[in-house]
Amino acid sequence: MGKLRGNLLPPALAILFSALLCGIALVVSGANPLRAFGAMVSQVGEGTTAVDIVNSTGVYYIAALAVAIGFQMNLFNIGVEGQYRVAAVVAAVFGGSVALPPGIHALAIILVAAVTGALWAAIPAILKVTRGVNEVISTIMMNGLALGLAAYLIRADVFGELRGNNIRTPEIPSSGWVPGIPLGSSGTVFGLVFLAAALGIGYWVMMNRTRFGFELRASGESSTAAAAGGVSAKKMILVAMLLSGAIAGLVSMPEILGRDHTYNLNFPAGIGFSGIAVALLGRNHPGGIALGALLWAFLDKSGLALDNVGVSREIVTIMQGAIVLSVVVAYEVVRRYELAAEQRRVGRQLGTVEPVGGAA
Amino acid sequence: MSSSTSADLPAAIGDPEGPPAxxxxxxxxxxxxxxxxxxxxxxxxxxxxxxxxxxxxxxxxxxxxxxxxxxxxxxxxxxxxxxxxxxxxxxxxxxxxIGMVHQHFMLADNLTVQENVVLGAEALHGIGGKARKRILELAGRTGLSVDPGVLVERLGVADRQRVEILKVLYRGAxxxxxxxxxxxxxxxxxxxxxxxxxxxxxxxxxxxxxxxxxxxxxxxxxxxxxxxxxxxxxxxxxxxxxxxxxxxxxxGSELPSPETRESTVTDREVLRVEGLALVAQEGTRPVLDGIDLVVRSGEVVGIAGVEGNGQTELVETIMGMRRASAGHVVLVDAEGNAKDLVKLGTLARREAGIGYVPEDRHRQGLLLTQPLWANRILGYQTRRPTAKGAWLDIAGAKQDTQRIVEEFDVRTPGIDVAAAALSGGNQQKLVVGRELSGDPVLLIASHPTRGVDVGAQALIWDEIKRARAAGLAVLLISADLDELIGLSDTIKVMLRGRLVADADPNTVTPEDLGSAMTGAGSTSDAVAALDTPVDEEGER
Amino acid sequence: MTALAEAPLTVVPPQRKRKIPGWALGMIGVAGAIALLSTTSYLTGVPQLTSTGTIQTAVRLALPILLAGLGGLWAERAGVVNIGLEGMMIMGTWGAAWAGYQWGPWAALIAAAVFGALGGLLHAIATVTFGVNHIVSGVAINLLGAGLTKYLSTLLFFPISHNPRESPAVPKFDTYSAGGLSDWLGSLEADQRVGISDVAGILRGLVTGVSPLTMLAVVFVVGSYLVLWRTRFGLRLRSCGENPTAAESLGVNVYLYKYAAVVMSGALAGVGGAALVLNPGNPGYLEGQTNGRGFIGLAAMIFGNWRPGGLLGGAALFGYADGLQLRSGGKTFLALIYGAVLLLAVLVVWQLVRRRWFAAATGIVAAGLLYGVYYSVDEVPSELTAYAPHLVTLVVLAVASQRLRMPAADGVVYRRG
Missing domain, CATH: 3.40.50.300 (P-loop containing nucleotide triphosphate hydrolases)
Known part of the structure; x- marks a missing residue:
């Protein structure tokens, strides 16, 4: 009971606080915040917005899971951004250049994406394990390199082709597509949204019921205690990073196999960083991440309605940034409060006013 | 001013002249x-x-x-x-x-002695030459003979303490x-x-x-x-x-004594360490050098040494947390099968039958924010009753945690509270209880009673003695020389990464051990120098 | 930002011999770099490597990296990791453009510093007061910085520039040249004599068309060194990055110093953003203009082992690679690869002398591979040259990370009491 409160209260407060902040910003810039928020909410019923939100939630969910695996052991995979981009290019090039039976083709593309993501993540992982290079810096650098590599690979004289003003990889034949669920004029739900859900369930089982999940959490809590308990830090780093990279590789699959069928210059950027925000918001819990991803997708897609009421839709980005920052602060404050409450409770139940000097 | 709350105590000491400090x-x-x-x-x-x-x-x-x-x-x-x-x-x-010399030194390793001393008191003599002169002047009083420009990380324990005293003096405390x-x-x-x-x-x-x-x-x-x-x-x-x-x-009562009564030492070897060496960095003096050590069933072997002479590294190398650069760690299990562990990881060594009480329970022994039952799994994540194959057995873990709580008198309202909520003594009882679970043949205990109350101390000593009587081999590292002498059947002295002397716990005194630990040579028949020569290189 | 694997040893390391002083090492490095460039320029026949224009561009591009790196240095010396430099830099670019197009370049600098400092203040509140993980807070600030500037640009720039992603044109600083000296060096450079012309070209690039911003940056580097290593304020600040508990026990107000350091860090990153906006090559603020330079600044700081001198070297290297690519394109850039082969050859000989066979063998293989690249392609694709700093950073970290020495309590959340 108290636990649930501890988990739900901070994000609720953070969202409220951020909404208030943005409301004030809107008032200062001369807009009506209530009208703006109203427009966002009513936008959900318009056109394909609801379906877009669901699709987008799936994508953010996968990205956040990739980040969360690393977070569980205090490994900061800032490189999801680069991993999904490289995986997308390589998978799109692969998918567009092979002929395989339907189904198997799509499966092969997904596999290639996961392996590519894992390989791209393997570089910082190996650097950390063998040379002690901090993964934050190395993955940031890998993100830069990923941009360069992707731009190079889709050059018309490498693997890409020129279409009007756009450069893209060869189109994946329909045998490699993953059909969605058409909902008429409301749009089409990506088939791979269900992959996201399956990944979430697998993630929960792994973290809570398996030895690997326990070792991952133990490493995150205290690397020294984990080492004394026989958990090999190097192995955990390697496995966690590869797993994180593999999942990151899947981020763009719903869109590429479900809609675009190619990688082009309009490829969405920044999903990796949104994934970090969503993972923080959901506190690495699969359910929490789902809610976080939904919120993020809602803000993204409904924000489009703001232009109609004369408000710049970038206010949504501010709101997202404010939510992340205030939610981590709120979690930290609540965590500290709860630890003290637990110590008080233990003290009361033991009837101690037994002094615990030195350590206290 | 001072008041006695207990009547049967000697009278409070009065104060003849001036106000008290x-x-x-x-x-x-x-x-x-x-x-x-x-x-x-x-x-x-x-x-x-x-x-x-x-x-x-x-x-x-x-x-x-x-x-x-x-x-x-x-x-x-x-x-x-x-x-x-x-x-x-x-x-x-x-x-x-008022000045304070902390138990855990408050020094920044990467700053020089001078920087550490003047920090916070720069107003007195600045941070340059004048300060340096003043430090050298004060250093004479504490017997510190060191260049103020040297980094603190290069100093040994006693010198660090002198720097701490220097800091206090410099402020005019x-x-x-x-x-x-x-x-x-x-x-x-x-x-x-x-x-x-x-x-x-x-x-x-x-x-x-x-x-x-x-x-x-x-x-x-x-x-x-x-x-x-x-x-x-x-x-x-x-x-x-x-x-x-x-x-x-x-x-409120007599202090517990670590004294063991009769010997339970058998001739069955459990741990045999041969020529164990650890080199931290190529071209530097080895951290561990040619360690030979045997622990038998029912025997407690104590390692004495000044902190920083390789005891921590010895334990961590035997546990596989550091890779030995040479030598063997042979463990004989209950059936008498000898197995060289030196190529194995920590988990495999634990599975082979080693229990391990690490020297720092907060950093190495416990997952502080996790519940007690999750802490029971740590180190046992591959074995029953806490795991089945790749899957955790949470019910089994909870049940066994309850057993430890009862057997080892861990004072807690339940097994779902976070480990951090327990007092130090209760945390340590949990750790010792865990490490004596799973039928170990060897227990490695680093400072098992450091920083715990006397109740917990007495219980932990009793449990170690009981396990020893049941045939457990124990390797004990402790800075508390009374504990070491009281519990051990054999004591070995460690100096600069080598075992340099054997001592008989029945006759040796803390002073004898102390001089052997500092390399001053044996002053008593109770300490017998081993024939490995002391490495003079370290004197540079 | 290194370390993992095994716990530090508890034994006391032996006394190390006195090393060559830092300034001498710097001089040797500069001399070596010039020698390498002029040799490469001679052997590959690419005079652009040391031309005045290249150096001028390099200096301009190095400035934002250098200033961001200095920002990182201040924060990390006080024990706060600042991944948020990028976001603070973005806020700086916006502030510079906003104040700059209205009141000129000096106002731009001040506004940029203030905006960056606000970002720093936010980072300090989160990490110092609330004890949030430094990386997490940094990432959040990057998101927030980007969002805030986008919103403000749409709100305030769009009505004037008619482009939500761009500010109105911002006036630049006048530049100054060392008149006679510059001309004399110019004639020397034109002679195309090996060595002398190269040195002349480099020097001329450094004394021609110098913006006050460049001079300011030099002052900042020297000033940061003096403040951090030669004053009591600096000693206290650094002690917070090494052992905050010890500092607190000696009466140092750790929170206060951390706040000061992180706010200063943000201000410097902001000025770094202003350096982008005030670069004569740019009209003003452009969305996405920083393009990860905050991160590169951080990399330059690590490259420089958390020291101002080393940071200067890192920023110069990255700025140079950037400038060469921008100025002369992929063909010239290829010459740099040749230069890298030469450098590796020297290092291999050095390792052979020290009888480090493994290191030497690795060097030979790497040099062979690089030479293969040099031999087989005509130019480096422009898509990749822009990310040369990223690659260099990875290589440097991989090779030298164990020798780098970051502040002992860097990135550790400190709680009072």
């Missing part, structure tokens, strides 16, 4: 769930060495943190030289002439708090420290000396105040009371 009255300090100090009274005369005695967890450190301005009391007052003071930060305490200053020193170094203190006492310095080692208190202190369960039980003249009386004041 420090008077604490009615100090109370609460933390979540505990009251660390309640109604504490303490009066320290000018120019005396005043000992503050109490067992681990009695609230000594909290009291000193209050006197040094690191924490604020909830109730009570502090008077320094007759004037009422209120400290909000250590800076306030420093201003009125007249009242100096020494928090367990002898914990990390060997007896010879303790003597040197005491000589320094006496010299400074003659120059008018006042000392507050915190300790739970009663013989040391009797050797140096002019008066002693005893604190028990957060409150002062009285002040006494250490010359007029016996150690036994002091102990009874401290814990």
């Amino acid at each position: 420090v008077v604490l009255s009615g100090i109370t300090k609460r933390f979540p769930g505990v009251v660390a100090n309640s109604d504490v009274h303490l009066s320290v005369r000018v120019g005396e060495v005043h000992a503050l005695c109490g067992e681990n967890g009695a609230g000594k450190s909290t009291l000193m943190k209050i006197l040094y301005g690191m924490q604020q009391p909830d109730e009570g007052t502090i008077d320094v030289a007759g004037e009422r003071v209120h400290f909000r930060t250590p800076a306030d305490a420093i201003k009125v002439g 007249k009242v100096i708090i020494l928090d367990e200053p002898t914990a990390v020193l060997v007896p010879q170094e303790v003597d040197e420290l005491f000589a320094t203190l006496r010299g400074m006492q003659e120059q008018g310095f006042t000392f507050l000396f915190i300790s739970h080692k009663l013989d040391e208190v009797r050797a140096i202190a002019d008066s002693v105040t005893v604190i028990r369960r957060g409150t002062t039980v009285g002040t006494a003249d250490p010359k007029a009371v016996s150690s036994r009386q002091l102990a009874e004041m401290m814990v």
